[in-house]
Amino acid sequence: MFSVVIPLYNKEQSVNNTIQSVLDQSFQEFEIVIVNDGSTDNSVGVVQGINDQRIRLIQQENQGVSAARNKGIEEAKNEWIAFLDGDDLWENNHLEEIVKMMKAYPQEKVYVTSFEYSDNREMYKHTRNKSIFKIEDYFKEAIREILIWTSIVVIHKDCFVKVGKFNTDYIRGEDVDLWGRLAKNFNIIKTNKITAIYRVEAENRSDSTSVPVQKTYLRDINLNRKISNTEFNYYKQHIITKIKYYLVNKEWRSLLFLIWKHNFKLLN
Numbered sequence: 068m069f070s071v072v073i074p075l076y077n078k079e080q081s082v083n084n085t086i087q088s089v090l091d092q093s094f095q096e097f098e099i100v101i102v103n104d105g106s107t108d109n110s111v112g113v114v115q116g117i118n119d120q121r122i123r124l125i126q127q128e129n130q131g132v133s134a135a136r137n138k139g140i141e142e143a144k145n146e147w148i149a150f151l152d153g154d155d156l157w158e159n160n161h162l163e164e165i166v167k168m169m170k171a172y173p174q175e176k177v178y179v180t181s182f183e184y185s186d187n188r189e190m191y192k193h194t195r196n197k198s199i200f201k202i203e204d205y206f207k208e209a210i211r212e213i214l215i216w217t218s219i220v221v222i223h224k225d226c227f228v229k230v231g232k233f234n235t236d237y238i239r240g241e242d243v244d245l246w247g248r249l250a251k252n253f254n255i256i257k258t259n260k261i262t263a264i265y266r267v268e269a270e271n272r273s274d275s276t277s278v279p280v281q282k283t284y285l286r287d288i289n290l291n292r293k294i295s296n297t298e299f300n301y302y303k304q305h306i307i308t309k310i311k312y313y314l315v316n317k318e319w320r321s322l323l324f325l326i327w328k329h330n331f332k333l334l335n
Contacts, residue, residue, distance in 0.1 A: 068096040071149045072139030074132045079108040081154035094162040100139045105129030133233035133241045154269030155218045161262035172256045176223035182263040199258045205250035206301040215246045219263045240284035280321035
């Protein structure tokens with residue numbers, strides 16, 4: 068039923084536990100598609116040491132996490148794609164909860180559970196009347212709450228035909244870019260049930276280093292196009308947050324790029 072796509076790059080210390088968290092699922096109808104994105108450590112050896120016929124290891128030269136995820140989507144044999152990063156963990160009820168959501172909203176194509184950070188930091192959550200619900204206005208609600216994260220989302224293959232896959236030109240924010248495209252074309256079903264753990268202490272995290280804005284999704288945001296007020300405010304907040312970051316870190320080229328591109332719109 069599910070194809071679990073795991074991009075892998077230098078996760079020797081983490082990937083065994085990540086894979087085991089999939090094998091321990093209470094719902095067992097899945098395959099695991101691991102795309103090794105040119106790892107230089109013993110990540111591949113760790114994967115090859117796990118004996119389970121449902122695991123497929125695919126090799127490619129280093130092209131980045133977006134290319135690895137896209138390759139996993141292309142290689143997936145099942146229609147439902149579940150993503151899991153090579154250093155994060157699922158609770159054993161993750162796929163079971165997704166199935167419950169599918170039964171509650173059988174016509175939909177995007178399902179999202181909830182997660183927590185391994186350091187137990189506080190996370191804002193809107194008050195909900197139901198544990199499983201349809202997100203009414205993604206851009207409005209996502210301004211304050213992290214509604215989607217890669218390791219908690221399950222997407223039907225048809226969605227990628229309509230909105231495309233991860234943008235391989237982005238080093239950072241490729242996921243935020245895809246979530247926005249999905250939100251504009253599909254209903255998103257979510258549960259407040261926590262089924263995954265974001266391991267902040269994991270090695271080689273891609274979000275631990277800064278990259279130039281030209282290699283992020285912010286490069287292509289156009290606030291002049293016709294969009295809803297909530298979408299405008301959502302992306303405006305992202306831009307302002309990044310401007311503050313570049314200012315503090317004295318990354319002048321990226322800072323000036325964003326100010327020059329969005330100057331007047333940011334004053335609205």
